[in-house]
Structures are given as C-alpha cells and as structure tokens.
Amino acid sequence: MLEKNKGIDIVTKIGGITTAEAAADIFTKKMEKESIAKIKEVKNPEIILRIANAIAMCEPDSVFVNTGSDADKQVIRNIALEKGEEATLQMPDHTIHYDLKDEQGRIVDRTFYIANEDEAISSLAKKKLRSDALKEIQGIMTGIMRGKTMIVGFYMRGPVGAPVSNPAVEISSSAYVLHSAELLYRNVFKDFQKEVARLGHYFMNIHSEGLNRLEDLPNARVFMDRSYRTTYSMNCTYAGNTLLLKKGNHRFAVDKAVYEGRGFELSEHMFITGVDGTDGRVTWCTGAAPSGCGKTTTAMAGDYFVGDDLAQLWIAEDGSVRSVNPEAGIFGIVEDVNWTGDPILMELLRNQGTEVIWTNVLIDENGVPHWVGNGEEPPEKGKNFQGEWEQGMTDENGKAVPISHPNSRCTLSSSALGNYSEQAENPAGVETRVVTYSGRDSDTMPPVWAARNSDQGVVIGASIVSAATATEVGATGVKRAPWANAPFIPGALGDYMDAQFSFFGSEKIAEDKKPVMAGLNYFLTHDARGGDSKQLLGEKRDVKVWLAWLERHAYNEVGIIETPIGTLPTYADLKKLFKTIIDKEYPEDLYVKQFSLYIDKIIDRINLQTDAYGKEENIPARLFEVFEEQREGLVALKEKYGAIVTPSQLEQG
Numbered sequence: 001m002l003e004k005n006k007g008i009d010i011v012t013k014i015g016g017i018t019t020a021e022a023a024a025d026i027f028t029k030k031m032e033k034e035s036i037a038k039i040k041e042v043k044n045p046e047i048i049l050r051i052a053n054a055i056a057m058c059e060p061d062s063v064f065v066n067t068g069s070d071a072d073k074q075v076i077r078n079i080a081l082e083k084g085e086e087a088t089l090q091m092p093d094h095t096i097h098y099d100l101k102d103e104q105g106r107i108v109d110r111t112f113y114i115a116n117e118d119e120a121i122s123s124l125a126k127k128k129l130r131s132d133a134l135k136e137i138q139g140i141m142t143g144i145m146r147g148k149t150m151i152v153g154f155y156m157r158g159p160v161g162a163p164v165s166n167p168a169v170e171i172s173s174s175a176y177v178l179h180s181a182e183l184l185y186r187n188v189f190k191d192f193q194k195e196v197a198r199l200g201h202y203f204m205n206i207h208s209e210g211l212n213r214l215e216d217l218p219n220a221r222v223f224m225d226r227s228y229r230t231t232y233s234m235n236c237t238y239a240g241n242t243l244l245l246k247k248g249n250h251r252f253a254v255d256k257a258v259y260e261g262r263g264f265e266l267s268e269h270m271f272i273t274g275v276d277g278t279d280g281r282v283t284w285c286t287g288a289a290p291s292g293c294g295k296t297t298t299a300m301a302g303d304y305f306v307g308d309d310l311a312q313l314w315i316a317e318d319g320s321v322r323s324v325n326p327e328a329g330i331f332g333i334v335e336d337v338n339w340t341g342d343p344i345l346m347e348l349l350r351n352q353g354t355e356v357i358w359t360n361v362l363i364d365e366n367g368v369p370h371w372v373g374n375g376e377e378p379p380e381k382g383k384n385f386q387g388e389w390e391q392g393m394t395d396e397n398g399k400a401v402p403i404s405h406p407n408s409r410c411t412l413s414s415s416a417l418g419n420y421s422e423q424a425e426n427p428a429g430v431e432t433r434v435v436t437y438s439g440r441d442s443d444t445m446p447p448v449w450a451a452r453n454s455d456q457g458v459v460i461g462a463s464i465v466s467a468a469t470a471t472e473v474g475a476t477g478v479k480r481a482p483w484a485n486a487p488f489i490p491g492a493l494g495d496y497m498d499a500q501f502s503f504f505g506s507e508k509i510a511e512d513k514k515p516v517m518a519g520l521n522y523f524l525t526h527d528a529r530g531g532d533s534k535q536l537l538g539e540k541r542d543v544k545v546w547l548a549w550l551e552r553h554a555y556n557e558v559g560i561i562e563t564p565i566g567t568l569p570t571y572a573d574l575k576k577l578f579k580t581i582i583d584k585e586y587p588e589d590l591y592v593k594q595f596s597l598y599i600d601k602i603i604d605r606i607n608l609q610t611d612a613y614g615k616e617e618n619i620p621a622r623l624f625e626v627f628e629e630q631r632e633g634l635v636a637l638k639e640k641y642g643a644i645v646t647p648s649q650l651e652q653g
Helices: 010-015 020-030 033-039 045-058 070-083 130-141 175-184 192-199 214-219 247-259 295-301 343-350 454-462 493-504 540-553 571-582 588-595 599-614 621-641 647-652
Strands: 062-066 094-097 111-115 127-129 149-157 166-172 203-208 221-225 230-234 265-268 270-276 282-288 304-307 311-315 321-324 329-333 356-359 381-384 387-390 409-413 430-438 448-450 465-467 478-480 516-520 560-563 566-569
Touching (some): 010 045, 010 130, 010 230, 020 033, 020 045, 020 062, 033 062, 045 149, 045 166, 045 203, 062 070, 070 149, 070 175, 111 130, 130 221, 130 230, 149 175, 149 192, 166 175, 175 329, 175 356, 175 409, 203 247, 221 247, 230 247, 247 265, 247 493, 265 493, 270 311, 270 321, 270 430, 270 540, 295 304, 295 329, 295 540, 343 409, 430 454, 430 540, 448 540, 454 493, 454 516, 454 621, 478 599, 540 566, 560 647, 566 571, 571 588, 588 647
Parallel strands (some): 062 149, 094 356, 111 127, 203 230, 282 430, 430 516
Antiparallel strands (some): 149 166, 221 230, 265 311, 270 304, 311 321, 321 430, 329 409, 356 409, 381 387, 448 516, 465 478, 560 566
C-alpha cells in the first residue's frame, strides 16, 4: 500500500521554514501588500508553510498571488507578454507560445516518481529513491527563480462540491503556465480552504522554466512525490511537463482512486460527451485513448461536450456511474483539425470572440496561425517551433520541415464551445452509460465492438495497442497502452487492474444502470483489409455513428452479433444510423471489410498481451481467464470458417 507523508518532505527540507513567523517574514520580503493581503486569507498552516518553503527554495525576486479575478488574470497575461513567453496575434485575445524546439512533448525519459524504500512503482515508469531525488531537486531548483516572479494559484480539479474533485496549488515562474491554468482549470481561491477541509487533501505543484535554454534541457526533470502529493518540474516549458495540474496531478488522482477509493472511484484518461438518443434522451459517454489518438475529435463528435482528456468517475448512491471533468478547458492537438472534421472547434480558432493560446504552430507574416491538416492553403513563409520557415525547407537529414509540429496545440476554455454542456459544472456529475477504449490501431480490431460483461470490458481497456504519437519525445513504433493511462499509473499495474475489476464489477452499480463497455477504432486502413492504400477505411466523422450505435445498445434498441471478443453491430442498424446521423450512404462491402474478424491478427494481439502481463506481478487471474476464453472461441471460428470470418458467418454461429 502507498503510505502518505512518509520520508522527508523535499520542499520543506530544502526551504527550511518550519514556523508561521518565518513564513510571514518571507511573504513580507517577497510580496507586495496586495498579495500579502491575499495570502493572509489562507488559514491552513500546512499549505502556508509549504508555499513559504517553495519561495525559500526557488528564491524569486517577487511573488504574486493569483485569485482568478479579472485584474489578476490581466497581470498574468501582461507578464507573459513582457517576458516573451507569449506574443499577440492578429485575432484579438489570441497569443502564440513556443516551447523549446527539442521539447515538443512529455519528457518521459526525464520524468520520475519519487519512491521510498520497498515502495512498488509501475513497471512502465521510472523512479528515483527519495534521497537521490532530494539531491537532484536541491541541485537544480535552489535559486532557479532568481530574477523572476513566482506566481501562486489555487485551483480545483473538478467542480466545487463533487465527491471526487481534487484541490491543487500551482506555483510557477512561468506566466504562460498560469495563463494556461486559468483557461484549463477552476480558480477557486475563495472556496479553496473549504474544499480542502471537505475532501481532506490537496495537491502541490512547483515549476520553473529556469533560463529557458536548449542547453539546459538535459537537466530538465519532472518529479512526482506520491507520499506528499507534490510535483517538481524544472528547466522545461511544454505544458504537459509544466502545467502540473494536468498529468502530474492526474497521477496523484489515480493513486487516490486505487489506494483509497478502490471499488468506489476511478481517475481516467478519458473524454466525457453526451449523445442524443431516441425520444429526447441524452446518454453520457466516457472514452479512453492515448494522447494524439482522437480523444478530442471523439469528444466533439458528441452532442454535448463536458471534457476531452480526463475524467473522474464514481458510483453514486442511486447505483449509477457518474463522471466529472477535472478540467474546464481544452489543451488540444490541432494537427488535422479542419472545417470538415472539427467545425465546432474551427469556429473558435478562426473567428473572434474566444481567448486562445496557440503553441508551436506556424505564424505567418500577418499574424495568422497555420498548421498541418487544416485544409487551408499554407503560407509561403512564417515562424514556427524551430524558427523561421519557408516552403521547401528541409532539416539536416534532408527531411521536409512541416509548417507545424505534430504536437502543436490550442488552449481555450470549454465554455466557449458551441456544444458545451453546463452539466460540466454539476457536482453530481453526469450519469455514464457508455465507456469506450481506443488506440491508433491500423490493422486489427473493428471500428466498434461491445463487451458482453464488465470483466470483458476491463480487458478491452487493458488491451489497448497504439502507434506512438508526437506527445512523447522520442517515442516510436507500436506499443501497448493499457487503458491509455499507463504513463500516469504510479503504482503496481496489478493494483490498478484490480481497481478496474472492482469498480466495474461492483454490486453497487444497479443492474439497469450498468454502462456498456466497448472498443473503438477508427484508424483501420485499406491495406489492412485487402487494399493497397494506407488511407483510413472510413473517415473521422464516422465516429458519430459508432457512438450512436453504442448509445442505442445501452438501451437494447439495436441488434447485435455475438463473437468471442464481444458483440458487433448489424449492417441494417449501421446503414440506418449512417443515414440518419451523418446523412451518409454506408455500402455493405465496406461493412464487411470493417467488421470481419481477422482471426490470426486478433490471436496475435491476445498472445502479446498475455505474454506481457505474464511478466507482471499480482495481475488478477480474471484477465488471463478472459484472454483464454477469447482465444478458444477464435480458434473454433477459424477451424470452421478460416482465417477471415465475415459478419454473416458470425451470425450463423
């Protein structure tokens, strides 16, 4: 089990402040009277001491306390512009931020969990013993904010009043980071102490970009102290490494769900979206996918948007599964965002009225952003993540330099979206009836299939395989991506998996409220189904149909085809849904290509997972039982019909 507050609290050890008087003294030295008045409203002695120790460790010239007021937000915007962290663009309230050209994603090779002796850490993660982490953090972060202003903000990861929300303090010398936090999270300065008292915990985050130089990147680090729920980030700028409220605190939320809320709550890498059903019904769906694999697109495909990246789930007293979004905004990849596939988002990106922070896209001579896949005529030249750019440029290896990095982003508030739902701020959450899992799978699984029971659903999540994306620096190839959450699971994978089985198999979930658990895959290519093109076998907007089928499946309004891996849709239902949902003809030959089972490929996938999980400790036996049941059923199908089994053959049994 994870032990809280075990070992040395690193920020306290380095800062050396142990009394309220010493804390008050450093506040007086570093803050102007307005910020002193604000910090005096914070009465929690532990939080006060830890903020004071962060100041003593980082040694900023000044400290600004951000309450989320309009005036405070403007101060942060002004600092970001003055420092050159952001620059204004042609569109009002649009700014551009560039990360270091060699830091365009999460620095997984320099991200560590701080571990106590004999503490189990996920086999998929890196760790450093507390004594070693103390030395590194002390060596890099001591005095790292000299000449800078430290900004302190008080946020909520989830709606105020929700049972699974998490209060968090964000400290940074980067105004860009705090500007992003104001768009992506809820500044709850007035409610912060009440929420900490109600929930009994908070997260702490300390970051500095340092001198923001390429030569410092080898010394960039992200440390996560699970015992004290504190993150430390240094010498980096990309929001995935620095906006620690996001993936840093998501890791702590996973820990909390696994080790304190097992069987009651989950913390997942999931979108939340509402889908219109029959007779005015709205059905809420969550879905996991690795970053860069279509989570935002799928979230936007719904009729009512709550979130595109993270979700906190719990079992309510009425026996329903409920979900809230820890975030209040979007930090979305823009590559391939265009008017055809993403009209709601494009309205905000190309028209006035929405505050947007762009990162790492190309800005042309007129101050207009451009990115790969936007469906628009690219400019002749401009400035992008690697510097000045013009058409035909190549890098040192002779490879064409794209107009934007694949991990270029836009940051904006969710409430600006045309399909935004006010349920996003409902502390009771939304009742969740569909849970999906997907990855960038070009050759194996069908576009949609549903589990027959919760155990099979958990196994779908455990079995995600995906091509590497641009969100992780240096990642290549195809790899396992369990629940699309593996990079953010701090503890043993067996503990996390047991929490999944315990949650979805809980007797507290009412029989008539059990969610449909399913796989999604809209990355199948033509060449995987007998063609000669690597183009998608379908298009992005088809996901609206897959969600619509799952929505109706949750209420037993569509037919199903039974298979060893779960249930598939019938052609008749999909043909009707394609026409009614997106006004598109859906030929039967395409259906056959998409939903035929390629037995050998699926068995290979099962063997891959069985072998990999067989090397882990304490993996629940139920996982291997489900794999074996599926393997036996697939082998029987192959013996009867051959290596490729069509839907019509599946219907025959």
